[in-house]
Amino acid sequence: MSEEPAIKAVEEIASQLGEKYVLIEDLDRSAYSYDASGMRHVPSAVVRPTETEDISFIIEVANRYGVPLVPRGSGTSLVGGPLPIEGGIVVDMQMMNKIIDKDDYTGLVRAETGLRVYDLNNILPGRFMPINPDGTGFSTIGGLIAEDAASPLSVKYSTMAAMVLGLEVVLPTGEALLVEQPGPPSKRNILDLLIGSEGTLGIFTSALLKLPLKPKHRVAYRIEMIDISDAISIQTAVKREEISIAGFEAYHNYKELIGEGGAEAISFLEISGTEECVDVWGSKLRSIFKELDIPFEEISINEADDIWIRRKSIYELAKRREVAMRVVSLQVHTHLTRDAIQEVDRTGSRLKLPVVTVFNPLLGWVMAIFLYDPTDEREIERTDKAASNVIDRAIALGGSIGFGVGAGITKITSDMDEGFVSTFSKVKEAVDPNWIMNPGKLIER
Numbered sequence: 337m338s339e340e341p342a343i344k345a346v347e348e349i350a351s352q353l354g355e356k357y358v359l360i361e362d363l364d365r366s367a368y369s370y371d372a373s374g375m376r377h378v379p380s381a382v383v384r385p386t387e388t389e390d391i392s393f394i395i396e397v398a399n400r401y402g403v404p405l406v407p408r409g410s411g412t413s414l415v416g417g418p419l420p421i422e423g424g425i426v427v428d429m430q431m432m433n434k435i436i437d438k439d440d441y442t443g444l445v446r447a448e449t450g451l452r453v454y455d456l457n458n459i460l461p462g463r464f465m466p467i468n469p470d471g472t473g474f475s476t477i478g479g480l481i482a483e484d485a486a487s488p489l490s491v492k493y494s495t496m497a498a499m500v501l502g503l504e505v506v507l508p509t510g511e512a513l514l515v516e517q518p519g520p521p522s523k524r525n526i527l528d529l530l531i532g533s534e535g536t537l538g539i540f541t542s543a544l545l546k547l548p549l550k551p552k553h554r555v556a557y558r559i560e561m562i563d564i565s566d567a568i569s570i571q572t573a574v575k576r577e578e579i580s581i582a583g584f585e586a587y588h589n590y591k592e593l594i595g596e597g598g599a600e601a602i603s604f605l606e607i608s609g610t611e612e613c614v615d616v617w618g619s620k621l622r623s624i625f626k627e628l629d630i631p632f633e634e635i636s637i638n639e640a641d642d643i644w645i646r647r648k649s650i651y652e653l654a655k656r657r658e659v660a661m662r663v664v665s666l667q668v669h670t671h672l673t674r675d676a677i678q679e680v681d682r683t684g685s686r687l688k689l690p691v692v693t694v695f696n697p698l699l700g701w702v703m704a705i706f707l708y709d710p711t712d713e714r715e716i717e718r719t720d721k722a723a724s725n726v727i728d729r730a731i732a733l734g735g736s737i738g739f740g741v742g743a744g745i746t747k748i749t750s751d752m753d754e755g756f757v758s759t760f761s762k763v764k765e766a767v768d769p770n771w772i773m774n775p776g777k778l779i780e781r
């Protein structure tokens with residue numbers, strides 16, 4: 337696409353918002369050209385709005401010049417979500433980070449969407465934000481809602497959607513809408529369509545969230561497994577014993593990354609609640625580990641917090657090895673978790689690509705991370721093949737893609753979810769006839 341329309345659009349935006357809210361230097365554009373996946377696409381410019389009216393104006397100008405707009409939070413996406421793969425202007429939401437309103441008693445917080453999880457965690461006494469996917473609290477509320485993000489604690493707290501009671505969104509027509517229904521889930525409306533829309537249906541400017549209470553007691557375990565079957569056996573036993581798990585996550589083929597031996601799979605598990613519940617569940621869990629002959633270690637809560645933060649080490653190691661990651665997030669029925677992981681392994685070895693899987697058998701969630709050299713065309717081709725292969729296998733298992741992390745550049749197809757794709761496409765056509773909002777993501781044009 338020619339840069340000409342984007343340059344004209346940027347000039348108009350700069351004259352309305354002020355020069356300092358528009359970045360056009362190579363260095364700045366380069367800083368916005370990547371996300372946590374390691375892929376790169378350089379935008380024509382970056383705009384940094386401070387209020388909803390700015391966004392309406394930016395959208396109006398982009399429509400007039402036919403220039404794509406790509407909303408961006410902190411850029412922690414693993415699937416290229418905030419990358420301008422069809423060119424255009426990145427809309428950096430991080431300057432819109434104010435708390436608008438809060439209520440200590442009900443746990444309700446209204447905040448602008450550029451606010452980070454880290455800041456949200458210290459706002460209400462005794463409450464917290466359990467959805468902290470990157471582990472460091474760096475992701476923004478807007479990014480979490482756009483991806484309907486998950487985290488290791490999603491076993492207990494579900495995904496971001498469970499926390500969202502209202503949203504202000506500027507549609508691709510430039511119109512600002514307030515969609516709010518602070519009632520029971522059965523009363524929900526268009527909110528469910530917006531949550532998880534991956535920046536394709538509009539730009540979220542503020543959100544009404546309900547934060548849960550921090551649990552009074554927590555106990556965590558580190559488990560060393562011989563192979564993935566151990567995780568599945570734990571899952572079966574936990575269900576049988578009706579133990580309420582707060583968080584569970586396992587890493588398979590971890591040694592691919594660290595390049596040395598050790599356990600085939602490691603896993604972390606957390607329980608939380610009242611002292612009595614945690615005592616009972618803890619003792620049942622220890623019996624299960626012994627019965628299955630799985631080595632385990634009870635770890636302190638500080639260590640557990642540290643482990644959830646250290647999830648990011650996978651991505652840091654990938655960066656250090658100068659490889660990019662093609663992440664495909666799959667969700668299957670929980671009893672098929674092992675089959676999905678085996679399909680991922682088979683695909684990796686057939687296409688000669690190292691692959692690490694992060695999985696949660698209690699959610700049927702399997703995140704396949706293929707490692708590849710982003711400068712090698714043949715490897716890129718093999719990686720694309722690997723992604724579509726595991727998607728086909730997930731569909732064959734009755735599963736879907738995009739859980740938590742989003743579909744991003746991989747996109748969802750009608751083979752996976754005909755009803756969703758057809759409804760979503762019709763809504764997209766209606767609100768974004770010029771396809772300016774984050775094109776190339778989530779669904780095919």
Ligand SMILES: Cc1cc2nc3c(=O)[nH]c(=O)nc-3n(C[C@H](O)[C@H](O)[C@H](O)COP(=O)(O)OP(=O)(O)OC[C@H]3O[C@@H](n4cnc5c(N)ncnc54)[C@H](O)[C@@H]3O)c2cc1C
Nearest residue numbers: 409410411412413417469476478479482486535540740741
């Ligand atoms: C180490 C690590 C581990 C991770 N693990 C998980 C995990 O287990 N589960 C999980 O769900 N995610 C995980 N992620 C992915 C990531 O944290 C989430 O996708 C997060 O929700 C993105 O937030 P962000 O603010 O960085 O958004 P960005 O990455 O900037 O953007 C993500 C998407 O949201 C859109 N967007 C951003 N802001 C807005 C807005 N205001 N309005 C409309 N659209 C917007 C963008 O266009 C893009 O499509 C992980 C990331 C890392 C680095």
